[in-house]
Amino acid sequence: MSTSSRGIVLERHVAVVGGGLVGILAVLYFAKRGWTVSLFELREDLRIQENKRNISHKSINLALSARGLSALKNTTTGLDEKVLESVIPMKGRLIHAGEGKLKSQPYGVFGECIYSVEREMLLELLLNTAATFTNVKMYFQHQLKWCDFDIGKLEFENKKTGNQVEYSADLIIGADGAFSTVRTQLMRVVRMDYSQEYIPHAYCELTIPPIVNNKGDDDFAMDPNHLHIWPLHSFMMIALPNRNKSFTCTLFMPFENFEAIKTEDDLMEFFKKYFSDSIPLIGEERLKEEYFRNPKGSLVSIKCKPYHYKDRAIIIGDAAHCMVPFYGQGMNCGFQDVEVLDGIFEEFNISAVRSDDKLASALEEYTKRRHPDATSICDLAMYNYIEMRSSVVDPWYLLRRRVEGTLYWLFPRYVIPLYTMVSFSTMRYSEAMQRWKLQGFWLNMIGMSLLPIGAVASLWIGYRQFRRV
Ligand SMILES: Cc1cc2nc3c(=O)[nH]c(=O)nc-3n(C[C@H](O)[C@H](O)[C@H](O)COP(=O)(O)OP(=O)(O)OC[C@H]3O[C@@H](n4cnc5c(N)ncnc54)[C@H](O)[C@@H]3O)c2cc1C
Structure with missing residues (x-):
């Protein structure tokens, strides 16, 4: 444990850059762990009424599902319940098939649902919760310009005054969205693979x-x-x-x-x-x-690796993996990032005071564990881009969905529809992807082997009818 010359315990200080949904959730998790937390956000504080109309967000409402709810539940007590009081459950898709025809396609065979949640309401609730922690400070209208990770220095432009201001931190978290400045800064010191x-x-x-x-x-x-x-x-x-x-x-x-x-x-x-x-x-x-x-x-899809630098910095949320919105998982995945990171801190016994613990190894483990999952959901979101606008009216797709749903109902341990794995479980995205591919392989094999049986059966029925005539 590290102490100052006067014997005072030195708390670790984390700077979270980006006060979007994921950044504020990270603030809550670190505050709960006892770190000293500073949040820096480019925009104005949306809790102040007159700022509301100046803040333009990506989408007014979002689909919240199991992963997001799990991450909310595991932070401040009752946060998930508070959110659930203000959401609207959506139990399936309603397809507008033209000429007034409507077709309902339930999401789950056991009545599972996802939730429509308003972004502004969720942001406000998270900010209000963060404000209840005495170890949290929030700086709005602060735009990160530059940082030196090795000495933990961050330079911001205060948009209100126009002044350049400097802060320091032991750990820097980049939650500053798809066009992340922290990620750009990391690229200077890390051999980062990057694609968009x-x-x-x-x-x-x-x-x-x-x-x-x-x-x-x-x-x-x-x-x-x-x-x-x-x-x-x-x-x-x-x-x-x-x-x-x-x-x-x-x-x-x-x-x-x-x-x-x-x-x-x-x-x-x-x-x-x-x-x-x-x-x-x-x-x-x-x-x-x-x-x-x-x-x-x-709409952009972004993948990169690694997400961390030594024991100094890490990127999460859209800053690390931006996906097209067709699986409704961007925020859910970002929330799960925070929960996974917290779990790794627990496993590695990372302390809230400066010490010789294994923070660098914990951050490395985060990249190792999270990268295959983030890549899988980026790919699945791209796949759903076709499913939503086209496959939902394709008879073969609907048949496979029905078969998978029935098999899931009969053998829930062995066959799980992809949508269920992604939206109604917290299973690793990479595992969901692998299981889905394997299930698809076996369903195709069974389908193909049933085809000759079906053909023989139809011939037999046809022959018998012919004999009867
Ligand atoms: C049309 C659309 C629909 C979507 N629907 C869904 C859905 O249904 N379900 C779902 O789960 N996800 C959905 N998403 C994805 C979701 O919006 C994002 O994944 C989520 O907002 C990511 O949160 P974030 O906090 O990582 O990033 P952001 O929300 O982008 O927040 C980043 C924050 O960082 C701040 N910032 C940026 N640069 C700096 C800087 N230099 N200094 C300081 N602050 C900075 C920004 O002002 C911002 O507040 C949708 C996205 C779109 C575009």
């Missing part, structure tokens, strides 16, 4: 407002307990419910399609052709206003 891929699709958010029901109250315009999908192969729209009875729709399509819509007439023609049942729900005027006003966000 932009997909051709962009996204734009639209709103389905509440309707007034016959009691005169606000009500949902569609079933709130589903994630709604309008799958159109090369593009799609989804909608998630909000607590104020509205839905946030996200339209995903290639940039060139967005660019081709130049006028209100182009827009209405496009929506009438592809999403006609959504027009009365959104409302023509709102659709025109929001479509042309709201930003068109790009």
Whole structure:
């Protein structure tokens, strides 16, 4: 244990860069472990009312599932329960198949569900919880510019005053999102493998407002307990419910399609052709206003390795692995990063005071353990990019889903649908990926061996009917 010359125990100091969902959860875990924690966030404090309208986030609501809930549960007591009080359960997909046809596809055979949660509400709750710890300090409007990991120095620009300010820390955590400055700084000192891929699709958010029901109250315009999908192969729209009875729709399509819509007439023609049942729900005027006003966000998948540097720094969340949003796992995976890191600290007995423990080995172990999982979910998210806009209406895909679901119901230990492993369990993503591939192999083998039996059986039935005539 390290003490100062006056015999005072020297607490370890961690600087968390990035006050998004993952960064603030990391603050809670480190505060609970007894570290001195400083959070540095580029934006203003969103808990201050007038800042709310200035803060633009990536998506208004998110799908929260088992991994995210587990990480929330294992930090501050009751945090998961508080979150669950403000979410809307979604038990399956509701496919808008054109001409008003709706098809429900439950997510799980045992009634499992994912939850629609508002990003702002979750951020606010996490920030308020962090503020209850006396060992946490939060600095807003601080943009990291540069850091020297070996001496634990960080340089920020205070956006309010324009001044450059320096801080120091024993450990630096980069939770500063897809375009992470901590990651860029790490690349100077670490031989980091790095890849990124932009997909051709962009996204734009639209709103389905509440309707007034016959009691005169606000009500949902569609079933709130589903994630709604309008799958159109090369593009799609989804909608998630909000607590104020509205839905946030996200339209995903290639940039060139967005660019081709130049006028209100182009827009209405496009929506009438592809999403006609959504027009009365959104409302023509709102659709025109929001479509042309709201930003068109790009979608990128980022992989890198390693995530750490000696006992000095680590990156988590989107800073380490950014994925396309089609599995609804970006935040869930980032939350699980924090839980996994905490578990490794526990295993390696990492202390909250400066000591000769094995912090460097713990961080190395984190990269070793987490990298295959982060890579797997980035790949699965890319796979779901096709599944959601196309496969959900493909009869073969639906047949495999049904077969897998039935087998899971009969033999839950041996066959587990991919969606269940990813969204309703905390199983390692890499294990889920391997099991899914193996299950696919055996299902195909069984299917292929049943084909000749089926052919012989049909011939036999045909022959018997022919003899009877
Ligand atoms: C359209 C869309 C839909 C999505 N839907 C889902 C979903 O349903 N479920 C799900 O689990 N995930 C979803 N995601 C993914 C999810 O939004 C991200 O994975 C999650 O926000 C990552 O959190 P983070 O804290 O790592 O990064 P971020 O949320 O990006 O936060 C990073 C923070 O760092 C700050 N920052 C950046 N640079 C600096 C700097 N230099 N100095 C100081 N601060 C800095 C930023 O201001 C920001 O607050 C979706 C993403 C998109 C785009």
